[in-house]
Amino acid sequence: MLASLKSTNHHVDSRGAEAEACIQVDDLQFTIRRSARRRTMQITVERTGELILSAPPEVGIDQLGDFVSEKRFWIYTKLAEKDRLQRKVPRKEFVGGEGFLYLGRSHRLKLVDDQDFPLKLVNGRFALRPDAQAGAREHFIRWYSEKARVWLSGRVADYQSRMEVAPTGVKVQDLGYRWGSCGKGDWLYFHWKTILLPARIAEYVVVHEIAHLHEPHHTPAFWLRVERAMPDYAQRKAWLAEHGIDVEGI
Ligand SMILES: [Zn+2]
Incomplete structure (x- = not known):
């Protein structure tokens, strides 16, 4: 399939994953999802703009914080892009000249x-x-x-x-x-x-x-x-x- 809105990685995986706490780094807030099947950390920006930080169970909070700090520039870029893509296109009025x-x-x-x-x-x-x-x-x-x-x-x-x-x-x-x-x-x-x-x-x-x-x-x-x-x-x-x-x- 080909999405018309540039879609972000959207990994919703409820099996083996459980929603946990949040982590706040500067003005960015992440929902942490831990999964035993996961080997690495990953950040995803949901359609809604919600930030999800997926991680293996054993990764400590400091390590999560470091990972997020490293990825900050990428996250801001993604959020700005989403903002631009979601701007409203004016609806047509079907009047002469349009x-x-x-x-x-x-x-x-x-x-x-x-x-x-x-x-x-x-x-x-x-x-x-x-x-x-x-x-x-x-x-x-x-x-x-x-x-x-x-x-x-x-x-x-x-x-x-x-x-x-x-x-x-x-x-x-x-x-x-x-x-x-x-x-x-x-x-x-x-x-x-x-x-x-x-x-x-x-x-x-x-x-x-x-x-x-x-x-x-x-x-x-x-x-x-x-x-x-x-x-x-x-x-x-x-x-x-x-x-x-x-x-x-x-
Ligand atoms: Zn496709």
Whole structure:
């Protein structure tokens, strides 16, 4: 799967782990989780911003404190990043002149009195019938979903033989914070908003999910497979991590 919000390591492991005390180092507070199965200390920043310090049972409080102090810079960087990624993208109002993305380009919205469809893209503008304005968000999602299904199916067809897979097909839906996922029966799922991304970035999402048909996890073998199909994938991946959040504002 490919998360649209840059997700942090999220190790929730209740078996053998027990929530314990907290440790405070300067302005940072950590929940300590001890686990007998753990050999090393690890800090994770949860989605909520909560800091978890995982450690083997025998590690003393001084050693925990030292470890946290060493990692302080990394923690502040992570927290700042999370803050930036979670900033609110303004919601659309669906009024004339407002811009809407489609394959990386912004198209202005225009209200058009008489047209056959409630919403369409004409001469580089989104044309919306005023009587459809109240349900505009749903019209956009339907429009995006249909375009996404056709476009993404085309890209899957381009890559599937090269990547030696035969996916069952493409389904487009709201996947929450994920761009894509591959499910049972070798179906590929994509979020409808993938079609808002620039083409080369959406193409990376496609290659990423196709590679998962071979390798379910982000192992070195997985990334090698992605790289073989798309040698410059790293740049596209970085772009998505940095800017992907900006396309969520519909
Ligand atoms: Zn993935």
